[in-house]
Amino acid sequence: MKRRLVIKNLLIIAGGIAILPSCSEKPGTASIQLVNLDVNADQENLLAEIAETIIPHTNGPGAKDLKLHLFVLKMVDDCHSAEDQERFIHGLNNINKFAQTKLNRSFQDASVAQRAQLLQTIENAKDTDQNIRSFYSITKNRTIQGFLNSKYVMTDLKQYELVPGRYNGYFHVKQATKAS
Amino acid sequence: MPNLNTDSVKERTFDAIVIGSGISGGWAAKEFTEKGLKTLVLERGRDVKHVVDYPTTNLYPYELEHRGEVPLAIREAAPIVNRCYAFREDAMHFFVKDKEHPYIQDKPFDWIRGYQVGGKSLLWARQTQRWSDFDFEGPARDGFAVDWPIRYKDIAPWYSYVEQFAGISGNRDGLGELPDGDFLPAYPLNAVEDYFKGVLSEKFTGRHVISARCAHLSKPNAIHIKQGRVQCQNRILCQRGCPFGGYFSSNATTIPWAMKTGNLTLRPFSVAHSILYDEQKGKAIGVKVIDTNTKEEIDYFAKVIFVNAAALNTNLILLNSKSNRFPNGLGNDNGLLGKYVAFHNYSARISAEYDGLKEFKTDGRNPAGGGYIPRFRNVFKQETNFLRGYAAGFSAYRSTERDTAQVGDALKNQLLNPTLGPWRVGSHMMGETIPKAESYVALAADKKDDWGIPQLKIAIDYDDNDAKMKADYIEQLTEMFTEAGFTNIKPNTASQAPGLDIHEMGGVRMGNDPKTSLLNKWNQLHLCPNVFVTDGACMTSTSTQNPSLTYMAFTARSVDYAISELNKQNL
Numbered sequence A: 001m002k003r004r005l006v007i008k009n010l011l012i013i014a015g016g017i018a019i020l021p022s023c024s025e026k027p028g029t030a031s032i033q034l035v036n037l038d039v040n041a042d043q044e045n046l047l048a049e050i051a052e053t054i055i056p057h058t059n060g061p062g063a064k065d066l067k068l069h070l071f072v073l074k075m076v077d078d079c080h081s082a083e084d085q086e087r088f089i090h091g092l093n094n095i096n097k098f099a100q101t102k103l104n105r106s107f108q109d110a111s112v113a114q115r116a117q118l119l120q121t122i123e124n125a126k127d128t129d130q131n132i133r134s135f136y137s138i139t140k141n142r143t144i145q146g147f148l149n150s151k152y153v154m155t156d157l158k159q160y161e162l163v164p165g166r167y168n169g170y171f172h173v174k175q176a177t178k179a180s
Numbered sequence B: 001m002p003n004l005n006t007d008s009v010k011e012r013t014f015d016a017i018v019i020g021s022g023i024s025g026g027w028a029a030k031e032f033t034e035k036g037l038k039t040l041v042l043e044r045g046r047d048v049k050h051v052v053d054y055p056t057t058n059l060y061p062y063e064l065e066h067r068g069e070v071p072l073a074i075r076e077a078a079p080i081v082n083r084c085y086a087f088r089e090d091a092m093h094f095f096v097k098d099k100e101h102p103y104i105q106d107k108p109f110d111w112i113r114g115y116q117v118g119g120k121s122l123l124w125a126r127q128t129q130r131w132s133d134f135d136f137e138g139p140a141r142d143g144f145a146v147d148w149p150i151r152y153k154d155i156a157p158w159y160s161y162v163e164q165f166a167g168i169s170g171n172r173d174g175l176g177e178l179p180d181g182d183f184l185p186a187y188p189l190n191a192v193e194d195y196f197k198g199v200l201s202e203k204f205t206g207r208h209v210i211s212a213r214c215a216h217l218s219k220p221n222a223i224h225i226k227q228g229r230v231q232c233q234n235r236i237l238c239q240r241g242c243p244f245g246g247y248f249s250s251n252a253t254t255i256p257w258a259m260k261t262g263n264l265t266l267r268p269f270s271v272a273h274s275i276l277y278d279e280q281k282g283k284a285i286g287v288k289v290i291d292t293n294t295k296e297e298i299d300y301f302a303k304v305i306f307v308n309a310a311a312l313n314t315n316l317i318l319l320n321s322k323s324n325r326f327p328n329g330l331g332n333d334n335g336l337l338g339k340y341v342a343f344h345n346y347s348a349r350i351s352a353e354y355d356g357l358k359e360f361k362t363d364g365r366n367p368a369g370g371g372y373i374p375r376f377r378n379v380f381k382q383e384t385n386f387l388r389g390y391a392a393g394f395s396a397y398r399s400t401e402r403d404t405a406q407v408g409d410a411l412k413n414q415l416l417n418p419t420l421g422p423w424r425v426g427s428h429m430m431g432e433t434i435p436k437a438e439s440y441v442a443l444a445a446d447k448k449d450d451w452g453i454p455q456l457k458i459a460i461d462y463d464d465n466d467a468k469m470k471a472d473y474i475e476q477l478t479e480m481f482t483e484a485g486f487t488n489i490k491p492n493t494a495s496q497a498p499g500l501d502i503h504e505m506g507g508v509r510m511g512n513d514p515k516t517s518l519l520n521k522w523n524q525l526h527l528c529p530n531v532f533v534t535d536g537a538c539m540t541s542t543s544t545q546n547p548s549l550t551y552m553a554f555t556a557r558s559v560d561y562a563i564s565e566l567n568k569q570n571l
Helices: A002-022 A041-054 A068-079 A082-103 A112-124 A130-148 A151-156 B006-011 B023-034 B072-077 B138-142 B152-166 B191-203 B222-226 B250-260 B311-319 B409-416 B464-483 B548-567
Strands: A167-172 B013-019 B039-042 B264-267 B270-278 B283-291 B297-307 B339-342 B349-354 B360-364 B371-373 B390-401 B419-432 B440-448 B454-459 B487-492 B505-507 B528-533
Touching: A041 A068, A041 A082, A041 A112, A041 A130, A068 A082, A068 A130, A068 B072, A082 A112, A082 A130, A112 A130, A130 A151, A130 B409, A167 B191, B006 B013, B013 B023, B013 B283, B023 B039, B023 B250, B023 B264, B023 B548, B039 B250, B039 B297, B152 B548, B191 B371, B191 B390, B191 B419, B191 B464, B250 B264, B270 B297, B270 B311, B283 B528, B297 B311, B297 B548, B311 B339, B311 B440, B311 B454, B311 B505, B339 B440, B349 B464, B360 B390, B390 B464, B419 B464, B464 B487, B528 B548
Parallel strands: B013 B039, B013 B297, B039 B264, B297 B528
Antiparallel strands: A167 B360, B270 B283, B283 B297, B339 B505, B349 B419, B349 B487, B371 B390, B390 B419, B440 B454
16 A cells, blocks of 8 residues: 555656646645545535535534545545546536536535535436436545544544443433434 | 574474464463473464554544545455455454465355464454353264264363453353353343343243353453453454453463463464474474575474464365375375365344334443354254254344435434434354365465465365255244344345355364374374364364354363373373
8 A cells, every 4th residue: 555655656746747847727636645536626625515515514513624525535535446436526527517507606606505405406316417426425425424433523522432341231211312 | 494403403492382373372372381381382474462563452433544444455455355344444454365375265265364473363253152062962963074072071171261261251041052151240131132032932942042152351350350451341342452451362361371471482473384293203393384584494393282273274284294104294194184174154144123122222332242042953853954053143232313315404413413213133143064075175286375385275165954054044033033023124145155254163173083083082183192283173063153262172171181191201
């Protein structure tokens, strides 16, 4: 893994040198090291807004605060098949086109309510473009996973115990304030 | 090459050599060193020191880069080990990856290995049920394999001996088919496990659900504190290695105990190539080792040798120990070495839901994993169209539900405020398989590993008896679940290759007759009595119980015997 990263870094450096003079308009790259996915800063920002729409900042942190979009990218990059990765990228690239047809504006120009409504449309409409559906379902599942496995939820909200030190097989539900 | 310098030979000479540091090798090391014998333990992999070499042990899920998931590139490069339930991001460093140590599958076999000090004792499922005479008498009664040369009374005191030291939690259930032991307090069944236990005792005969007996310190005794272990903290992150020493492993228990005696030399990175046989003396004199770092060949010498390399590698070492006297492998005049290998059939599971007892849920975690259903088929007499039977795991948990159909505030609210769903129950079978001559391991003719040792060729398969037993398990569990009012009953009969059970046994079986077995009742090679085999390779039949406790008991018993024989100058 490490060696692959080193090689990747070398390629990036070499590639950077090669394209530097002619590529001043290219948007910045993603803020984390990715091995398989080619994602630029604009795409990353769009993904951040989508993740934030799925889990918004309320009285507690949301997806952007918890950098869940980066978790999504990391997981798609390392844990998904090439086919998934392709659909994910296609879907991500087509979200704005989809937003244009449905809302007459880009995702980022839409209001919070419109953004949520757009995602809900994808969630509910089985006939939406397959790439968009795949992208949405991967992003949503990984965002939820990242949220539930975040330090905020697990430790700050005490929903996970590393060292329970006990077992009760007859715990009265009435005693419980939370189900977890 | 052997160094003829006498000082060097002296440095390479011990009272005892133990090949392997896993669950049985660790016990051999403890027993020998405690009784004053200078002991060399050979381990082919790296050292794993208790606590300090458990890099993931205290990580929260969010501290694991992929939250526990194994990255695709690793999964794709290691499809075999990836099928093991414990091969996850937090423990994958303790498993052999497929490409590191290839073997030949004449038939599909998922060989799951842990090459490090402690071996698979770091990774095991920690279930520890005793055998009974219904198990030891099985082959003789049902006419397969050969008769076991021992009975329950021979091993019972050694079960107690190892249980007291290892720390086994369990209830005294009073069942003839699953003898009671020297237990720490059991982990209790939960509401639905208890309920199911009640249903079985009311509506069926001879079917029981007990608290699974497991190698966890529910309430440590003085001996466990002396080992540096404390009470299990119910983390259920055991496969990472436990900083509390809450469960039994060589790393937490037997190896440091042996080390403290000053009599242990632990040599990691040392593959046992073969056992050296001296034709004049008519016995084994040592072990040829290859240092995996330098590839140097080094001979070590001892009066007695214990082979505890894990079942199939023990077979491999003996098969590769060729001499003029034993051209087909050490002690293998009858040609049975490597044959009659068997395993446990884990290829059926069943799940369901229960709508009752909703006033309860569980709190904390149960290291025992829940309930255990001892074998109830063909126990007292043959009564089905298949031989032997199966034990089963049984566990229940209260599900939580989150509606994730929406996005935004509504979703977040659902995620943070899950509701309780129904209880979910599950069971898996642990079937006895019948050892057969055609289920065997052998040396590959033309393929060698990095150390010049022939690769292992594996040909082990299910048979018709296994298929019938599997169908019966599904039928019986469905009936039992139905009687209990469980709903949404879903059998899962997806096959899995032998090996994934990680209970491979046999190939160097025990027996009374040197013509039909390799080892005698003391686990000594009939034809080379200063070589003992006390790991899974020695097993004449498999029964249904998780086998590790029996390996521990065999090992302690055999070391005791070996020392008495050494003292009588018989070895």
